[in-house]
Amino acid sequence: MTPARRPRRRHRDDQQRAHRIVVRFNEAERDEIAAAASTREQTVARFVATSTLAAARGHSSARDPQDRLDHAVDELAAARAQLARVGNNLNQLTFGLNAAGYVQLAELASTLGVVRAAITVVDSAAAKLVAGGPVGS
Helix, strand or coil: CCCCCCCECCCCCCCCCCCCCCCCCCHHHHHHHHHHHHHCCECHHHHHHHHHHHHHCCCCCCCCHHHHHHHHHHHHHHHHHHHHHHHHHHHHHHHHHHHHCCCCHHHHHHHHHHHHHHHHHHHHHHHHHHHCCCCCC
């Protein structure tokens, strides 16, 4: 599961956008758009801009291409945090081995299982990012 984060702003173009389009929505439509933007962890302005441009360009999905990278970064950050926790567990087991001269095999097996799972998540997210596929779905 990826951690909740603040919506990211669109990357700025080298040249300032000179044209503005004004649209109006009723309250229910505005709330629906805001909810959809929140679901995608985007600002309302970014959601409206990317969805509109995607539809105008004939894309079947209104998802912003930057979303793939955003989700990949979030997935890798979550995996990194998990690996840090596992590293702490391994340090505690090593301390126990050095202090008492032994480690409980059940603890070691459990920790190694968590390490393998976390590494699999990181490897999978990195492979999907490199391949250009969806990450974090």
